[in-house]
Amino acid sequence: MTSTLTPEQRGAAPVPTPPQGNPVGRALRYLRSQLSQTGLFLALIVIVLFFQITTGGVTLQPDNVSNLINQNSYILILAVGMVMVIIAGHIDLSVGSVVAFVGAVAGVMITRMGIPWPVAIVLCLVLGAVVGAWQGFWIAYFGIPAFIVTLAGMLLFRGLAQVVLGGTQISPFPDGFRAIGSGFLPAFGTTGYEPLTMILGALASIAIVITQLRQRSIRRKYDLEDEPLVWFLVKLVFTVGLVLLVTVLLASYNGTPIVLLILGALVVVYTLVMGRTVFGRHIYAIGGNLAAAQLSGVKTKRTTFLLFVNMGVIAALGGLVFTAQLNLASPVNGNGFELDAISAVFIGGAAVTGGIGTVPGAIIGGLIIGILNNGMSILNVGIDVQQVIKGLVLLAAVAFDIYNKRRSGGR
Template identity: 45%
Template sequence: MEKIKQVIRKNTMLLILIIVTLIFQFLITRSGSSSLFTPANITNLISQNAYVVILSTGMLLCILTGGNVDLSTGSMVALVGALAGTLIVRQGLNIHLSIFLCLIVGILLGAWQGFWIAYVNVPAFIATLAGMLTFRGFAWIILDGLTISPFPQSYLKYFNSFIPSNPEIRFVFTLTVGILLSVTIFVVSLVFRLRKKSIGYKIISFSSFIVRKILISLVIIGASILLGKDKGIPAILIILSIIVFVYHYFTSRTVYGRHLYAVGGNYQAAALSGVNTKGITFLAYTNMGFLSAITALVSVARFNSAAPSAGSSYEMDAIAACYIGGASAYGGIGTVRGAVIGGVFMGILNNGMSILGIDANWQMAVKGFVLLAAVIFDVVSKNRVQVES
């Protein structure tokens, strides 16, 4: 019984995600509005909510440094998107050079924020709030309040295409990829499990390990089947997978990743232990600028336009995804896996309410309530642990 409680405690948000998904599926089916799990809707879920996963991955690093957030991410998306539209559509600059310049600008914007926060000790809330206003203003100035479109197909193919392009092999290809990916995840996880066990790390029971991997495999193969019945594997899904894998590895298996948790856990203790606390904070915000630039490139491709109003409330969705996924409001706690689960949760919430025809104002109210509930859960849990100890 105690083992069951531990499994539930460790996978609370995943179980809530499954329950919420089933509730939406029931409500959507009952209303006669098709299904949440149609092949076309799964593809839409991925493309519509890619920005949440990308930004929440970067936002997690900021939160880990001490519960800080970056309020300027949506404005950075608008500014870099405006630059992309100007370079690619108006100036006709080389696609690859334009993408490179946009990424550099994103890194510089993040470094600008990180400098004031890490080295001048400007509160993150104030620095990023100033950035939010400044970057949004520059986006309006660059575009002169206008929307630029359309982008050339040579640019759109990098973000909006599907693999494979041949419909005759689409289903078999996607299913094969899903099976191979499931096997790879199982083998890699098993190797890491054996390595941890050999050096004395505490690990979950083998039965729990098997059940978890079976569930993951079923989700991957099920998604592969649905994607195969639609247009194939979206290019954006490949980009998301690379980002999630790289940042999961960085936060969980590198020295700098461990330093992020140390800085958020106890800033003074980390500094006294020799951790470059200012450098780690600077890195977190510089990285946020980089991922905001990637999000901008993805977003302008999805909408096939660059607008000064782009990216509105993106930062709020990213922050909510992190806290919903288990990141602590105090910093030092959170995982990329949790941020992704939070991002998927936000996507299901947005998509489900849209299919049900719920008013946009009510959608904002619901997301606000969910965010508050997630933070309250974190605070209450932390207080309970302190009392018990």
Template identity: 45%
Template sequence: MEKAKEFNSMDKLKVFMKKNTMLIALVIVTLFFQFETGGTLLAPRNMTNLISQNGYVVILAVGMLMCILTGGNIDLSVGSIVALVGALAGTLIVTKGMNVYLAIAICLAVGILIGIWQGFWIAYVRIPAFIVTLSGMLLWRGVALMILGGLTISPFPEEYLNLFNSYIPDPFGGQINIMCMIVAIAVCAILVCTELVSRKNRIKKGYSTGSAAQLLTRLVVICALILFAGYKLANHKGIPTILVLLAAVVLIYSYYTSRTVNGRYLYAVGGNEKAAKLSGIDTNKVLFKSYVNMAFLSAVAALMCVARFNSSAPTAGMSYELDAIGACFIGGASAYGGTGTVGGAVIGAIFMGVLNNGMSIMGIDANMQKAVKGLVLLAAVAFDVISKKRKESK
């Protein structure tokens, strides 16, 4: 009897470790760099830098996840779309003096049009996504260079920069940003309530759930991380506006993928497209929408990037597609499609951000940094492939 209980406990521990592998890895890597950098990595000012430096990765990773879910498809053109939309924003706002909000609307519309163009060839003509987006990578980069004429446009007006580079004001005043701590506590409370209600509903419907101890451990770890991050931000300038935008994108797409019918179609198409089509799902439409959405989020990322750098440059967006793809796979998305979560993609993006920032602070050579990221990405995909083979062999 005691042996049976011991085995049962070990199985539960294995399941918990498997479900939270990347979260545990993120905590370990963060603690390692925090120790190696003498506390610089998680210093209040550097926490804000981490958010601003990696905000675009989170946005692009969320969009890339939608493409990967449809069957392991990727979008290689996102970096070039960032460059094109950034060039357009610089031309309209700085050179032409257009109203900031009208220029933003035009930039987002251009992103959607690019997505419609690429989505049409991928979903309805059935040209492989790799070929279409590779074409887009060259095409949109070329258009961006033509718009800029090989020059950099700067600076942007303060009205535009404040939309992305400012901080949420604290009405309480004081040395520590009280508003930041209130928001962090509120986020934890909402998270706990949501998880408990979700667990209760799953039990009521007869679905399998993990043990209460596993849920409690997970919630404690996540809430501790949120409160720690909130405290660090409160000791600098508070909540960056870019963090509010990131939170909105993550929450909207988390709800979309997990709670809506159209969101679940992504998983169905990625799991087995033929079966999904026979079930009545318009697979072409699902594929089309995922690429339109990817281009739209690329335009959002472009607007963030030009505000951060305060310029539109011909070299903007270089290798951004690789960062987004890497974040998704490191965060648990399957290379075959049908598996992955928005939360996992965000953890993958944060993991890469911590890796980049930590190695930079330590003064590690840029070439070595690329080698390390390459090995991490290979390890993440290899883990996915090996796990799938083990399941199939059982």
């Protein structure tokens, strides 16, 4: 289309104006523009407070916090892998069955074949990679939609779990193995606040403050910062406060759950993978616009394949932790876990169409589900009503997200 603009109109493209006005107004405006992330965080806090009040303070009792972490670790572990799959625009329905399968194989290796449990753990993680490679091959190189491949995998690995167990269940497991699911770091001191946990909590808080300050100064240096200082400080104080609160609660009970260390490592590693590595960036590129990624020279098939290998390893890890916690390898382990993980990811702000989502978001989503489970159990809400409420929370979270996007897109 040839238009007849005068040369004076050259360069008349609209320039988005930088935010202006007083700091408080700016902070509020920023808050509104970031409503989806902020809202998630606020929702978590509101839900915690709600249960804290309705359960008469049981929710934040030291023993309950400790249980909460142990019992929901599997959702959080699986959510880390699932969010990556969903960012790439795929889905994995097989993780629950892989949990059962890997647990079954671990049981046979450790109790029947007498393989030392640390070796068995490594072998099981390799097995997870093989499972992922199997599914990744069909998805990436054969072009079958992930929904179909992993639906088949859901049946396949559930069946294989039964085959491996030969219709039985395996229990008990050695203490060393059980520790990865329900153990604690060795405790020092006899009474009051356990010192090792306090030191770890303090170190984590310092690490958070340092990295946040450093990132902010880098963003400022490159002129990318639009987060108001007030809001930055509020967020920082809140995050550190939360870490310290959990630290104190854990320290006054049994100390640091080993699974919390596993989770912490997963979150740190995969946040870096998604944010800072070529692999992670290619996952976002594939989910955001597959055709554009291909035409930019991204090896989309290989990336998708590796993504599912990674998911397989994480599902295997989830299977080991869950089996250890339950002290039981059973063919019905992990039933429906895929749905918990997928819910966590979507509550955590990921987009069904791909390209959007974060590891910390998925963790917060998983925590919301975990606290709902825990709080409703304390309140003696029936399993039927629990499901209704969880369904509505998922729907509300995604509806809120879509509403938010439409609103900001309309401006």
